[in-house]
Amino acid sequence: MSDQDKNLTQEEQQALMQKYDPESGVRQLSGIVAKIVFFGLLAFSVYQLYFTVVHRLPAQIHRPIHLGFALALIFLLFPATKKLREKGKLSWFDYLLSILGVGVGLYWPLQYDELVVRASSINQTDFYIGILAVILVLEATRRAVGLPITIIAGLFLAYAYWGRQMPGFLKHRGVDLDNLVQSMYFTTEGILGTPLAVSATFIFLFLLFGSFLVQTGVGQYFNDLAVTVAGKRTGGPAKVAIFSSALQGTISGSSVANVVTSGSFTIPMMKKLGYRKEFAGGVEAAASTGGQLMPPIMGAAAFLMIEFIGIDYWTIAKAAAIPAILYFTGIYIMTHFEAKRNGLEGLSDEEMPDKKEVFKRLYLLLPLVAIVIFLASGLSVIMAAFFGILTTILVGLLRPERFRKLYIATFVVGAIGNPVLQMMLDGALPNKLLQSSFVGAAILTILVSYLFDGNFSDTIDALVDGARTALGVVAATAAAGIIVGVVTKTGLGLKLANSLVALANEQILLTLFFTMIAAIILGMGSPTTANYVITSTIAAPAIILLGVQDLPAHLFVFYFGIIADITPPVALAAFAASGVSGGEPIRTGVNAAKLAIAAFIIPYMFVLQPQLLMIDTTFLELIWILFTAVTGMIAIGAGMIGYWYRKTYWIERILAVAGGLALIYPGWQSDAAGLVTFGALIGAQFLFKRDMIGKPVTKAS
Structure with missing residues (x-):
């Protein structure tokens, strides 16, 4: 090597x-x-x-x-x-x-x-x-x-x-200077406004939760699990990168950090198998950037939506689930077609980890499962994050080198004894949190483990690393508060929204397009949190003025602020990936943007068809929407890569992309046209075998 x-x-x-x-x-x-x-x-x-x-x-x-x-x-x-x-x-x-x-x-x-x-x-x-x-x-x-x-x-x-x-x-x-200074620091509409409030509550605790997860060794486990699940498949390492980065995204809000940590493992594997440097870097950049779109945690900006829209986080995470799945499905499809085109197989048996050993450590995923349960149960976001931290510490005690039966016994005693203690105190404790059997049992077990093992270092490291990770977010949200304060003070948001709608002649697609361009430009080199604050106060209102609901409008700008990290010419995630792969940065960015084509389509789709966000829909409607969307992504992937069951002609590629877009666009007429095109292209793939460029042979393949 x-x-x-x-x-x-x-x-x-x-x-x-x-x-x-x-x-x-x-x-x-x-x-x-x-x-x-x-x-x-x-x-x-x-x-x-x-x-x-x-x-x-x-x-x-x-x-x-x-x-x-x-x-x-x-x-x-x-x-x-x-x-x-x-x-x-x-x-x-x-x-x-x-x-x-x-x-x-x-x-x-x-x-x-x-x-x-x-x-x-x-x-x-x-x-x-x-x-x-x-x-x-x-x-x-x-x-x-x-x-x-x-x-x-x-x-x-x-x-x-x-x-x-x-x-x-x-x-x-x-605004005179006195008034400006007062609004910036002596009200809750400037630096101390909503963005900083979200950082000081939700975001910090979830970053701390991610830091505790890292201390349990879950990052390396994500890689091992991804290799076990996808390593043997066609073009295995690329699919490993997709699975691993999607999982890593649940504990990291940084596209660049995702690329460097998981990419240092997956990109060399992809190159060794035969993927081009720029394509390998593009796969990792696209997948790592999508980590911020993946529930249950998503990027830090998702927590800002709680305050900006006024809905609970579980509703946001649930709404983002299907678009995130479609995003990664699109990348998966295109890496599969690229591997088929180049005849790339999966990893050898020698390169695969021991399945039994990997599955023995499935307990490391328990904190993520717990977070979903806590959020779905109606628990407040801040308490769900705190419970998640406690769960992560408990899971750390299950590691073979630290596991003690004493911990299980302590947890059981705490779960039974804590409510009894609470009743004896007759609710005298000011902290209602201690009324939870789980919390009481968890805290007691953690204290016993510290007394028994005397190992505080992991917890201390997690606390320090979590705070260090939060510093940039605090600065970004404080600066974003300045922007929000000015918008509120001057009424700039409504003025820009009205002008954007007027520029688009009140056409929804044009308004969405202009909003997309604004979000991508603002996102080039800016953190997602700040980008979302700006676009949600300036651009999202323009979409809402045209009758779009709040959640689709805010998710629209959220998506494009994130994928700015892989959109040339300033594609930081792609540039970081090129640093790992040794490829050319701009070409890596182009490959990443091509692989993430779903991210440029899905936001339009859920604005025009909010049922994709599980808004006002039935189960059967959702199934049909998913079917047409995934089918459309297959067609678009084949058109973008130039391979399906065989290499495609240029006319087939154009028809595949057009048919895919028709399937994704809402409406039975477009679905029908897309399905007819899809079926015709599959038939052509099998009826015409391409022996040489421009010379098809009418022979079943």
């Missing part, structure tokens, strides 16, 4: 993520500063758990503390420039900015009573603190997330202040 076909080392993976993912660009610290950061991250996670389980604080206290933790840690972990990161040393201004971040975070809690009394007015000290908060958020966002979202937030601030000088419909009366 050549050096290029070997799995990447941890150092090489980190280098790639730092190159293509700003949120991974941390400096390597040592000495006392490293310890300060370590305990700061640990304290961040402990505080978030305290807020969740023990004592809920008012929004104006909790959100600034959440922000203050992130600002202080970002300025210590993320350098101002790449050159400073390579040096690994902190400058004096890093310490200063970190201290100022703490001050900004503590200002609200310390001045809470006075600020509430003043309500609609701020004094001079408030004004300077507000200015400082905006500057620190923008600089922290630049360091931890990247320049694009920072520039956008800055432009929105400029628009708010210089509104009187704006041309045409963009003109507004302007």
Whole structure:
């Protein structure tokens, strides 16, 4: 095996993520500063758990503390420039900015009573603190997330202040500096608004849940399970990448991180089997990006929908299930046709893992099953995430090297004893969470395991890694809050929505197309959370104005914000994949976009046919929609790859794509036309055997 076909080392993976993912660009610290950061991250996670389980604080206290933790840690972990990161040393201004971040975070809690009394007015000290908060958020966002979202937030601030000088419909009366500063940091409509609120509750806990999952070894297990399920199939390694990346996406909200971690394992396998470098990278990029579309966890932006639309998370996850399945089905179909075209088989017996050993570890999937059950049961999202963390820790105790019968006995005793204790206390405990037998039993079992094994390191590492992962999200949501605040203050959202509808002449397909372009452009180099905030406040209302329901409209912009990661010319996930495969970045991006063609079609489909999101539909209708959609994806896949049962002629490829689109478009007339085309093409595949280009032979194949 050549050096290029070997799995990447941890150092090489980190280098790639730092190159293509700003949120991974941390400096390597040592000495006392490293310890300060370590305990700061640990304290961040402990505080978030305290807020969740023990004592809920008012929004104006909790959100600034959440922000203050992130600002202080970002300025210590993320350098101002790449050159400073390579040096690994902190400058004096890093310490200063970190201290100022703490001050900004503590200002609200310390001045809470006075600020509430003043309500609609701020004094001079408030004004300077507000200015400082905006500057620190923008600089922290630049360091931890990247320049694009920072520039956008800055432009929105400029628009708010210089509104009187704006041309045409963009003109507004302007917002004076005092009013602007007040709305940005002393209301819950700016930095401390809905995006940061979601980060401070739902997102942080789910990132923590993902971090605990990683500590159980579930990431490697996803790879082993994917190889066991798909490794022997035609073009096996590519299908392994699809399964593995879909599973990895449930614990990671970053397309680039998915590509680098699972791609360092799957891409060398694909290349060894015979896939082209750019195609191998494209498969991994497309599959890894789709991880954010896959329930039950999805990307961080999905949690923002809870607040933006006002529906529960289970409804969102349930609605996203069928589109996500269709997305990965499309990639699967095209990798299959590519493998058939090139005569690529699956992995050999020697390359396959031991099935018995893999299936013995199926218990590692229990936390994901538990999350689905918790969400479906009607439990709040924040409590479902907390229960998921407890479940993950319990599953970690089932590992052979740590398993003790004592833990099972302890859990049973706790499940029985906890309600009894609660009755004895007559509900005196302020924390209603302890009324759950599961939680009481879980906590007791975990405490006993720590006393028996004395192994705290996995839990500590998970708490620290979870907080580190959250830093970029906190910065992005704080910057997104600036954008939302300006949109609210100036009425820009409705103005842009109306202009977009007018530009499209009130045609739904044209409006969707313009919205797609806007979401992709905004998503190039920006985190999904920030992209979704912008498009959901500016572009989604345009779709809703034309009579589309809220959920399809918001999922539409959500989809295109995500697939910007694989859309050239700025396709970060594809560029990261090319770094693993050694392929050409733009070609890798083109392959990824071609493989993910379903993601460019499905959003149109569920806007025009919301039954695909399980909205106002019957079981039989859903079955028919799924049948036509999957059949259409098969035809489109054959047309895109140029192979079905044999290599296809150019006219067959055109007809296959047209027939596939007809099957996907809602309506019985289009379904009928698509099915006729589909049947005719299959007949042609078997009736005409292509011996040479342009010379068919009428002989059954």
